[in-house]
Amino acid sequence: TADPLVLFMPSGKRGHFPVGTSVLEAARTLGVYVESVCGGRATCGRCQIEVQEGQFAKHGITSSNDHISPVGPKEKRYAEVRTIPQGRRLSCSATIQGDLVVDVPQDAVVNAQVVRKAASDRVIERNPAVHLCYVEVDEPDMHKPLGDLDRMKVMLERDWGYTDLQIEPYLLAQAQKILRKENFTVTAAIHRDSVTSRPTVIALWPGLHNEAYGIACDIGSTTIAMHLVSLLSGRIVASSGASNPQIRFGEDLMSRVSYVMMNPDGREAMTKAVRQAVSELVDQVCASGGVARTDILDAVFVANPIMHHLFLGIDPTELGQAPFALAVSGAISCKALDIELSLNPGARTYLLPCIAGHVGADAAGATLSEGPHRQDKMMLMVDVGTNAEIVLGNRERTVAASSPTGPAFEGAEISCGQRAAPGAIERVRIDPETLEPRFKVIGVEQWSDEDGFTEAAEKTGITGICGSAIIEVVAEMYLSGVISADGVVDGAMAAKSPRILENGRTFSYLLHDGAQKITVTQNDVRAIQLAKAALYAGIKLLMEKLEVETVDTIRFAGAFGSFIDPKYAMVLGLIPDCELSEVKAVGNAAGTGALMALLNRDHRREIEDTVTRIEKIETALEPHFQQLFIDAMALPNKVDPFPKLAS
Numbered sequence: 001t002a003d004p005l006v007l008f009m010p011s012g013k014r015g016h017f018p019v020g021t022s023v024l025e026a027a028r029t030l031g032v033y034v035e036s037v038c039g040g041r042a043t044c045g046r047c048q049i050e051v052q053e054g055q056f057a058k059h060g061i062t063s064s065n066d067h068i069s070p071v072g073p074k075e076k077r078y079a080e081v082r083t084i085p086q087g088r089r090l091s092c093s094a095t096i097q098g099d100l101v102v103d104v105p106q107d108a109v110v111n112a113q114v115v116r117k118a119a120s121d122r123v124i125e126r127n128p129a130v131h132l133c134y135v136e137v138d139e140p141d142m143h144k145p146l147g148d149l150d151r152m153k154v155m156l157e158r159d160w161g162y163t164d165l166q167i168e169p170y171l172l173a174q175a176q177k178i179l180r181k182e183n184f185t186v187t188a189a190i191h192r193d194s195v196t197s198r199p200t201v202i203a204l205w206p207g208l209h210n211e212a213y214g215i216a217c218d219i220g221s222t223t224i225a226m227h228l229v230s231l232l233s234g235r236i237v238a239s240s241g242a243s244n245p246q247i248r249f250g251e252d253l254m255s256r257v258s259y260v261m262m263n264p265d266g267r268e269a270m271t272k273a274v275r276q277a278v279s280e281l282v283d284q285v286c287a288s289g290g291v292a293r294t295d296i297l298d299a300v301f302v303a304n305p306i307m308h309h310l311f312l313g314i315d316p317t318e319l320g321q322a323p324f325a326l327a328v329s330g331a332i333s334c335k336a337l338d339i340e341l342s343l344n345p346g347a348r349t350y351l352l353p354c355i356a357g358h359v360g361a362d363a364a365g366a367t368l369s370e371g372p373h374r375q376d377k378m379m380l381m382v383d384v385g386t387n388a389e390i391v392l393g394n395r396e397r398t399v400a401a402s403s404p405t406g407p408a409f410e411g412a413e414i415s416c417g418q419r420a421a422p423g424a425i426e427r428v429r430i431d432p433e434t435l436e437p438r439f440k441v442i443g444v445e446q447w448s449d450e451d452g453f454t455e456a457a458e459k460t461g462i463t464g465i466c467g468s469a470i471i472e473v474v475a476e477m478y479l480s481g482v483i484s485a486d487g488v489v490d491g492a493m494a495a496k497s498p499r500i501l502e503n504g505r506t507f508s509y510l511l512h513d514g515a516q517k518i519t520v521t522q523n524d525v526r527a528i529q530l531a532k533a534a535l536y537a538g539i540k541l542l543m544e545k546l547e548v549e550t551v552d553t554i555r556f557a558g559a560f561g562s563f564i565d566p567k568y569a570m571v572l573g574l575i576p577d578c579e580l581s582e583v584k585a586v587g588n589a590a591g592t593g594a595l596m597a598l599l600n601r602d603h604r605r606e607i608e609d610t611v612t613r614i615e616k617i618e619t620a621l622e623p624h625f626q627q628l629f630i631d632a633m634a635l636p637n638k639v640d641p642f643p644k645l646a647s
C-alpha cells in the first residue's frame with residue numbers, strides 16, 4: 001500500500017511519507033516553513049503544529065489524531081517545563097502514522113488593529129532572513145586540532161545543512177568563552193538574505209537561545225512608525241510611533257532639502273535627528289514588548305526617497321531638482337551598526353528599493369503589500385502626501401509616477417486648515433435646500449446638530465478643518481450647488497442663505513459661526529482644485545500609458561486615505577470612476593510591506609524584481625500632463641465621465 005498522504009495548511013503543499021517520518025521532516029522535504037531552533041531535540045517548542053480532524057473529500061484524505069504518534073517521553077518532558085496549547089504537537093517528535101492534514105499555525109497575522117482599516121486579516125508566511133540554530137559541538141581534542149569555531153561550523157553543516165558559513169569578525173574574540181559556558185552547546189543566529197547569498201553567523205549564545213526579534217519601520221516625513229516582531233512566531237509584540245524630529249528643519253520634504261543646501265551641517269544634523277528618533281522608538285517597543293535590544297537581529301525600513309537618503313546619511317540635494325537622481329535606487333542590505341543603529345552587534349538591516357526619484361521605498365512597500373503585480377485586475381494605488389505617489393498596473397505591466405499635489409490635502413494652504421487633532425472638523429454634510437451644515441469634530445462624540453454637542457464642543461473648542469473634511473466640505477458645497485463645476489462660489493446664493501459671505505470680489509461659505517469663525521473661501525476651493533487636478537492628471541497619465549479607460553480597484557495608502565470617504569474623493573474627481581466597493585483605504589501599506597520583507601526574505605526578492613520592472617514616468621517631462629491637469633480642474637472633470645458615481 002502507498003505511504004500516508006500528508007497535506008500542510010495553509011500552504012496546501014502535500015506529499016507521501018513512510019510511516020514513522022517526523023512531521024517536521026515532512027514539512028522540510030516539502031519546503032513548508034516550520035520554525036525549529038533546537039534542531040528537533042524537543043527543547044525549543046517552536047515547531048508546533050496542529051492536526052485537523054475529519055474527512056477532507058476534496059483532497060481525498062481522512063485525517064485524525066490517531067494518525068499521528070502519541071505523545072512520547074521527549075514531548076512530555078517539554079510539556080512539563082513549558083505548556084503546549086491544547087491540540088498542538090511538537091512536529092519534531094510527532095511522527096506520521098496515517099493520512100494527515102496538518103495546520104501550521106501562523107501567528108504572523110497582520111490584523112485590522114495593526115493596519116488601520118485593513119480590508120481583512122492577512123497571513124504573512126514566514127521565512128525570515130535570520131534563523132536560530134542550536135548545535136552541540138564536539139569538545140576539543142589534542143589529536144584533532146580543529147579550532148572551536150571550525151568544529152561549530154561542522155555541526156552547523158551536519159545538523160542544519162549550512163555550507164560555506166562565514167563568521168562575523170566581532171565574534172572571534174568571544175566565541176571560546178561562549179562555547180565553554182554551557183558545555184560546548186551554542187545557539188548561532190545565521191543570516192542569509194537570499195538562497196544564493198553566503199550564510200553568516202551574526203550572533204552566538206551559550207546553550208539554547210530561544211528569542212529572536214526584528215523591527216519593521218516606516219520613516220515618513222511627518223511620522224515614524226515601528227513594529228517589533230518575533231522572528232520565531234511572526235507575532236507583533238509591540239508597535240509604536242513618533243513624529244519625525246526633522247520637522248523642526250522644515251515642514252515638508254522640499255524645505256528639508258533646501259535646509260541641507262543652505263546649511264553646511266544640515267545633512268548631518270537631519271541624519272542624526274532621524275537616527276536618534278528611530279533609536280528611541282526601538283527603546284519604546286523593547287520596553288513595551290519586554291524584549292532586550294540584543295535580541296533584535298534584523299531591521300527593515302521603508303521611506304520616501306528624501307527620508308531614505310537622509311537616514312542613510314546621503315545628501316538629498318540631487319533629489320530637489322531635475323532629473324531627480326537617486327544616489328542609490330536598489331535595495332540596501334547592511335549591518336545595523338553601519339547606520340549607527342545599536343541592536344544586537346551582528347544585527348542586519350534591509351531597506352526596500354526606491355522606485356524613482358519621487359517614488360520611494362515606501363511606495364515599494366505599499367506595492368509589496370497590495371500587490372498590483374500579483375493580480376489580473378487593474379489596480380490603482382495612491383499614497384497622498386505633499387507628493388502623491390501613484391502606482392498603476394497588474395500582473396502584466398506596472399507604471400509609477402509622482403504628482404506634486406502640494407500640502408492642501410493635509411490642511412496646509414487652507415485658510416482654516418489644520419492637522420487632524422482634537423478640535424478639528426472631520427466630517428461635513430450640507431443640506432441642499434437650506435445650505436445649513438452639520439459637522440463632526442474630532443474629540444466630540446456628537447454631530448453638531450445632536451443634543452449635548454454645544455457643551456462638549458465648548459470643552460474641546462472648534463479650531464479648524466482637517467484634510468479629510470476639506471475634501472468633504474468642498475464636495476458637499478458642490479453637491480448642494482454652493483460651488484459650480486468650475487469651482488466658483490456662487491454669489492447669487494447669498495440671497496438664499498446667510499452662510500454665503502461676501503469676501504471682496506469672491507464669496508465664502510460659513511461653516512461654523514463660533515468663537516472662531518470657520519469659513520471655506522474661494523481660495524481654499526482653488527487650492528483643493530489644484531491639488532486634486534495634479535493627482536488626477538498623474539493618474540490619468542499612467543492610465544494613458546497603459547492604454548486603459550478604467551481601473552478595476554483602487555487602494556488608498558497612508559493616513560490621508562484612511563480618513564477620506566471614497567465617495568467624496570470621487571465626487572471631486574480625485575480618483576477616476578470606479579465601483580465604490582472597490583475603493584479601499586489600506587492604512588500604512590508601506591509599513592505592512594516592511595513587515596512582509598522582514599518576515600519573509602522571498603518578499604525582498606519579489607519587490608526587488610517588481611521594482612526593476614515598474615516603468616517610471618516623470619510627470620514634469622510629459623507634455624500632455626498640462627492638458628490633463630487643466631481638464632481635471634473642473635468638478636469632477638471636464639472631459640471624463642463618472643458613470644459609477646451616478647448609479
Ligand code: FES
Nearest residue numbers: 040042044045092
Ligand atoms: Fe525544537 Fe521541535 S524543533 S521543539
